[in-house]
Amino acid sequence: MISFEKQAQSGLARAGRIQTPRGEIKTPIFMPVGTLGTVKAMTPEETRELGAAIILGNTYHLHLRPGDDLIHQLGGLHQFMNWPYPILTDSGGFQVFSLGKLNKLTEEGVTFQSHLNGDTILFTPEKSIAIQQNLGADIMMCFDECIRLPATYSQIEESIALTTRWAKRSKAARTTDQALFGIIQGGLHLELRQRSLDDLMEIGFDGYALGGLSVGESNQEMYEVLRSFANQLPESHPRYLMGVGEPEDILEGIESGIDMFDCVLPTRNARNGGLFTSLGKISIKQSKYREDPLPPDPNCACYVCQNYSRAYLRHLYLSKEILSMRLNTQHNLFFYLNFVRQARQAIQNDDYLQFKNAFLEKYKQA
Amino acid sequence: MISFEKQAQSGLARAGRIQTPRGEIKTPIFMPVGTLGTVKAMTPEETRELGAAIILGNTYHLHLRPGDDLIHQLGGLHQFMNWPYPILTDSGGFQVFSLGKLNKLTEEGVTFQSHLNGDTILFTPEKSIAIQQNLGADIMMCFDECIRLPATYSQIEESIALTTRWAKRSKAARTTDQALFGIIQGGLHLELRQRSLDDLMEIGFDGYALGGLSVGESNQEMYEVLRSFANQLPESHPRYLMGVGEPEDILEGIESGIDMFDCVLPTRNARNGGLFTSLGKISIKQSKYREDPLPPDPNCACYVCQNYSRAYLRHLYLSKEILSMRLNTQHNLFFYLNFVRQARQAIQNDDYLQFKNAFLEKYKQA
Numbered sequence: 001m002i003s004f005e006k007q008a009q010s011g012l013a014r015a016g017r018i019q020t021p022r023g024e025i026k027t028p029i030f031m032p033v034g035t036l037g038t039v040k041a042m043t044p045e046e047t048r049e050l051g052a053a054i055i056l057g058n059t060y061h062l063h064l065r066p067g068d069d070l071i072h073q074l075g076g077l078h079q080f081m082n083w084p085y086p087i088l089t090d091s092g093g094f095q096v097f098s099l100g101k102l103n104k105l106t107e108e109g110v111t112f113q114s115h116l117n118g119d120t121i122l123f124t125p126e127k128s129i130a131i132q133q134n135l136g137a138d139i140m141m142c143f144d145e146c147i148r149l150p151a152t153y154s155q156i157e158e159s160i161a162l163t164t165r166w167a168k169r170s171k172a173a174r175t176t177d178q179a180l181f182g183i184i185q186g187g188l189h190l191e192l193r194q195r196s197l198d199d200l201m202e203i204g205f206d207g208y209a210l211g212g213l214s215v216g217e218s219n220q221e222m223y224e225v226l227r228s229f230a231n232q233l234p235e236s237h238p239r240y241l242m243g244v245g246e247p248e249d250i251l252e253g254i255e256s257g258i259d260m261f262d263c264v265l266p267t268r269n270a271r272n273g274g275l276f277t278s279l280g281k282i283s284i285k286q287s288k289y290r291e292d293p294l295p296p297d298p299n300c301a302c303y304v305c306q307n308y309s310r311a312y313l314r315h316l317y318l319s320k321e322i323l324s325m326r327l328n329t330q331h332n333l334f335f336y337l338n339f340v341r342q343a344r345q346a347i348q349n350d351d352y353l354q355f356k357n358a359f360l361e362k363y364k365q366a
Numbered sequence: 367m368i369s370f371e372k373q374a375q376s377g378l379a380r381a382g383r384i385q386t387p388r389g390e391i392k393t394p395i396f397m398p399v400g401t402l403g404t405v406k407a408m409t410p411e412e413t414r415e416l417g418a419a420i421i422l423g424n425t426y427h428l429h430l431r432p433g434d435d436l437i438h439q440l441g442g443l444h445q446f447m448n449w450p451y452p453i454l455t456d457s458g459g460f461q462v463f464s465l466g467k468l469n470k471l472t473e474e475g476v477t478f479q480s481h482l483n484g485d486t487i488l489f490t491p492e493k494s495i496a497i498q499q500n501l502g503a504d505i506m507m508c509f510d511e512c513i514r515l516p517a518t519y520s521q522i523e524e525s526i527a528l529t530t531r532w533a534k535r536s537k538a539a540r541t542t543d544q545a546l547f548g549i550i551q552g553g554l555h556l557e558l559r560q561r562s563l564d565d566l567m568e569i570g571f572d573g574y575a576l577g578g579l580s581v582g583e584s585n586q587e588m589y590e591v592l593r594s595f596a597n598q599l600p601e602s603h604p605r606y607l608m609g610v611g612e613p614e615d616i617l618e619g620i621e622s623g624i625d626m627f628d629c630v631l632p633t634r635n636a637r638n639g640g641l642f643t644s645l646g647k648i649s650i651k652q653s654k655y656r657e658d659p660l661p662p663d664p665n666c667a668c669y670v671c672q673n674y675s676r677a678y679l680r681h682l683y684l685s686k687e688i689l690s691m692r693l694n695t696q697h698n699l700f701f702y703l704n705f706v707r708q709a710r711q712a713i714q715n716d717d718y719l720q721f722k723n724a725f726l727e728k729y730k731q732a
Binding site: 036037038040041042043065066070073074075080081082290291293307308309311312314315316318319321322323325326327 | 404446677
């Protein structure tokens with residue numbers, strides 16, 4: 001199991017520590033996404049050296065390929081992928097609703113067709129937990145309904161009721177000492193969010209996550225939920241904002257009292273030539289970088305910025321070299337892990353707002 | 367410039383040392399290929415840690431993309447790609463004859479169309495040297511004609527005469543202290559090979575290379591040239607067998623007195639799921655590895671074999687993960703660099719034939 005301890009606060013922003021059997025996680029934390037048993041383009045050692053304390057695995061993807069039974073047989077996900085540190089697995093809920101074809105939603109669960117081979121598959125709360133137990137994640141997530149928007153108030157109301165029933169079944173299905181987080185749904189309706197949270201707290205989980213954000217609503221709508229609601233999540237437990245997001249979104253989440261974040265942006269953008277820098281995002285493919293001897297981010301201390309020019313990175317990208325995806329990913333993960341580390345430091349100095357404003361002032365220049 | 371010193375001999379096999387301004391190269395040596403300013407999928411640090419003392423760059427490819435003028439402006443190829451150790455560049459001869467479209471061959475040089483954008487480009491000995499000087503390689507190669515086979519005796523005779531005239535022009539075009547190697551052609555005709563060598567030795571080069579082998583002839587035909595001819599190359603200079611090859615070919619070359627080898631096989635095969643092991647080549651995509659917890663090569667000390675199972679590597683390959691190409695490349699380069707290092711040790715122990723036979727006995731089991 002895990003335990004959480006708050007160490008410092010600055011406004012609502014929190015610095016804390018999650019103890020897990022596989023090591024400590026200092027919060028706030030960004031969790032790189034390792035969909036298919038690898039943080040794309042990185043070795044586990046590199047991901048660790050960049051400062052990652054915990055990474056994400058995807059239940060849906062790993063169930064389809066190579067199969068959680070196989071991973072279990074080979075010693076679990078940690079051993080399979082050579083990452084001995086904490087892993088959080090999602091429940092597959094988001095993916096079965098977004099990637100699977102021809103969903104059929106019943107009280108029992110969701111029937112969908114594999115995006116790989118069209119096989120018909122049923123995911124239930126019990127199935128999701130069984131898979132996550134096979135994978136052996138340190139933190140598991142409840143199987144939730146990710147309702148398609150737009151939806152009416154009463155549709156969302158029904159959906160959070162279903163998510164609550166599934167959360168109960170998820171917890172009941174657990175037969176190990178892996179931690180389990182509940183997922184709060186409710187769209188942009190604060191009273192439904194509160195109801196969802198109350199339901200989940202009554203069941204009792206090791207941490208609480210905000211799901212169903214950053215799914216198409218405006219930034220201001222998401223920020224409004226964060227500002228009004230994030231601090232309602234129990235003080236004593238880790239708070240996780242799922243699938244978010246841009247650096248400014250994460251800073252907003254931290255300011256609202258969130259502890260944990262994950263997002264594919266740093267890794268996915270990297271593979272498309274997009275780099276995060278202290279002066280904003282750049283696209284390395286642009287012709288203005290053709291002869292540019294500067295590193296991607298002159299203010300950055302990462303391996304890439306210490307050793308390579310924009311001109312070289314542009315050449316690698318245009319030549320479709322594998323090293324392009326490696327170096328871009330390495331830089332972006334450093335950027336994310338580093339600014340969240342700085343945010344933690346600022347919270348410990350009770351200086352968070354000043355840090356955030358200074359960061360954004362530079363970042364939004366570009 | 368460079369200097370060569372022979373340190374030990376076992377039969378005709380030689381162990382030696384090439385001194386270059388950027389460091390020492392212990393021979394025999396395998397040179398990983400870094401076509402476009404990167405050994406595909408590897409960082410320079412990794413390539414170095416695997417034991418590479420020198421890598422190859424491709425004049426043709428780098429001229430087209432990103433351009434040797436750009437590389438020169440950014441400090442040369444070493445700085446551009448962050449590899450401070452020796453680099454050998456080929457002359458582009460092989461590529462203009464194999465990749466370029468619509469070649470027109472004259473005394474002056476070769477006109478061809480870029481395989482990238484169809485631009486018409488003229489390569490001459492002077493142009494090749496100018497590009498290689500822009501790149502700043504420690505060892506440059508003469509621009510040679512790579513005649514298409516089959517060819518008649520008199521066609522090959524004319525071709526080596528042209529290669530000799532181009533070699534003279536290549537040497538005359540050099541305005542730096544970069545080393546320059548001559549390339550011996552002559553197909554499978556030993557007397558033409560000898561004539562080509564005599565011509566080149568009269569001009570005088572810093573090393574001598576065998577070109578035009580491993581281009582479609584049988585192994586036995588190539589081995590025959592190696593056995594009968596390689597030891598004719600000057601004792602006092604490095605001997606380089608270009609573009610070769612399979613481990614057994616390299617062992618044959620070493621036995622015949624060759625010092626330097628390069629080949630895309632370890633890196634290219636890696637990206638297609640092909641792994642070299644002490645028990646022969648395997649294809650990691652095969653279904654028999656689905657649940658296999660063993661490392662690719664149980665006898666191998668490399669990072670990959672210490673940390674990953676065949677089942678995991680198969681999963682990465684089938685999932686088209688970038689890490690698949692990285693780990694496979696890392697393993698294969700280790701395998702190549704390691705067996706050539708062992709060959710050197712065996713020569714120093716005057717035990718080369720026994721080493722070779724023991725290696726092949728295991729290797730050919732598969």
